[in-house]
Amino acid sequence: MAKGETEGSAIGRRIVLPSNFIGGPRNMRQKYVDAMALVQKFGKPDIFLTMTCNPNWPEIKENLKPYEEGQNRADLIVRVFHAKLEQLKHELFKNNIFGEICAHTYVIEFQKRGLPHAHFLLILESNCKMHTPEDFDKIVSTEIPSESANPHLFRMVVQHMIHGPCGSLNPFNICMKKKGSCKNLYPKDFSSQTIQTDDAYPIYRRRNDGSEVKVRGAILNNKWVVPYNAYLLCKFNCHINIEICSSIKAVKYIYKYICKGSDKISFNISPITNPVLINEINEYQSGQWVSPPEGAWRIFKFPLGEMKPAxxxxxxxxxxxxxxxxxxxxxxxxxxxxxxxxxxxxxxxxxxxxxxxxxxxxxxxxxxxxxxxxxxxxxxxxxxxxxxxxxxxxxxxxxxxxxxxxxxxxxxxxxxxxxxxxxxxxxxxxxxxxxxxxxxxxxxxxxxxxxxxxxxxxxxxxxxx
Incomplete structure (x- = not known):
């Protein structure tokens, strides 16, 4: 105005990807800061839960045409997962299976092969919080159940909640790092009881009771069991990992983990004498990997996250x-x-x-x-x-x-x-x-x-x- 300009189109501009674009870098960082605001008011999260889509769900298999594969029906996969996700939210927030929840946040992510999975962080009301290892054992299990006493739970654990094998049993497993160790620290040590530690998660009870199963060609025991909740595992028939957040030390890492956004990489070479205009929209598009299920999820306008209270x-x-x-x-x-x-x-x-x-x-x-x-x-x-x-x-x-x-x-x-x-x-x-x-x-x-x-x-x- 001071220079006599009158047209809005002549105002200088920057090409940015705003925070209201769901899944963009600014949006994910904003979600992280908002999630930390929940911690400031309600305290550290109590439960970290991850639910992953199972492409072999009966609801998916029954609706495939002859000789059709689930990977070719992204629409079917995301619709079924969304329905299962709503069921899980009903169990957590309406039925209060873990107790009353005062605050929560969750985000939806997509794996490299396209399957969606959800990360939940739950903060319980003060009268429902878990304080002792005995309270942890009521929610989390890390042992192979008895096949004769509970055959359905046994099948679910063997099918979904056994890690690996990795290490010396399979040094080329995807979880192996360059130094020859598992990035998830499997196999775990045996423990006769649950121990509360200063780290992010407690040491769960893994008794050396002689239980063994054959998974992917290897004989594995309780050391390889991923923490699970028996009720949710039996109900949803998928990989559904649950962890107790026993310490506040890892709060920032956990919240940053669920708000990290999708994997991406891009680079651009430009001369110093003629710098290229930074276009955040083009940068995001050139470095973004969008799988068919994620595309279908966005087309159906399913939410990619939620936070309550707002x-x-x-x-x-x-x-x-x-x-x-x-x-x-x-x-x-x-x-x-x-x-x-x-x-x-x-x-x-x-x-x-x-x-x-x-x-x-x-x-x-x-x-x-x-x-x-x-x-x-x-x-x-x-x-x-x-x-x-x-x-x-x-x-x-x-x-x-x-x-x-x-x-x-x-x-x-x-x-x-x-x-x-x-x-x-x-x-x-x-x-x-x-x-x-x-x-x-x-x-x-x-x-x-x-x-x-x-x-x-x-x-x-x-x-x-």
Missing amino acids: VIHLPLHLENYQPLTFKHKSTLVNILSNSGQRKTMLTELFVENDIGVLAKKLKLTYNHFPDHFVWKGDKKMWSPRKIGDSIGRIVIAHPTEGERYYLRILLSRVRCPKSFADLKMINGVTVATFREAALLRGYLLDDATQQVCMQEASTFHMPLS
Whole structure:
């Protein structure tokens, strides 16, 4: 505008893959940060569960035409897996087979051969949490059951829950690393009882009771059994691994694991003198491997993940620096004259705190506002929450961003702010900057803010290497 430009199409642009594209790098990183917000409120996850599609399910076999193979019916595979997934969710969240769940997240991934699998992280209510090895044994088993006492469970364990063989029995198995050891650390050691450790998972009970089975040409015992839940294994007839998260040490790894996205690789060579415009959409497409089941899953518009309670992203911007979206044919004069374009969650927070009776009564900080209010995107306004629950998360600001960083500090601590100017007002006196306001309020008197910044970064972010 300062240069006299009037057309929206002439504004400079970047070609990015936004976070609302499901499965993209920004989307997966956002899911990871949102999932860590669940940990901040509800604590570490209690159960890590993985369910993998079984191409030999009767529902798939019965609907194949003569001489037709399941790998050629991606539509059938994903429909059946989606139905099984809904059954699993009903068992977990409605029947509460492990107890009441206060928060959960899951994502859908696709293996190299295309079969879908789901990763669940479950956080139980405080009165349902598992604290002793005896509690772990009620949910997780790592032993071969008696064939005579429970023949169906025996068949399921032998068919789906025996790892390998690998190591000296099969040094060329896919799980073997270059040093000749299994990346999953099989075979495990025998253990007469379950032991709670400081690592991610406990040492499960694997008694040396003489049980042996022949799997893929090798005689294997309890050392090779993958942790399973007997009820879910018998019900779903597929590989369904369950682990107890006994320590908070591996929380970041587990959440990053389920939000890592699909495998991909791409490279581009360009001269330094003539750098190529970075196009994140083309980069994603050139490095993405989309199997037929994943394509069918997206065509059917099945969800690729879920998180409850929902995490609300609260925008952070300085006064009159909120982002605007517009069509390329729009004129800048009309864009700037549209008052609705200026409204954001932050600006309407100030309005609600100024005129809203409930907001004045509760005196909430910005990040706690979604606990009691719902953002109406179509009307661009906050309204009192009637049902449900959510978690507010103010978007990250780096300390080098200056005023935006100090604004975030103020919004995280000041209750019921009514405007940007109100945040700068101390004892009836308005200061010039947010940094000065934070300093006079006592938020910058020592190294506490730097410590909080580093702690927050250590909670959410991963190392570069």
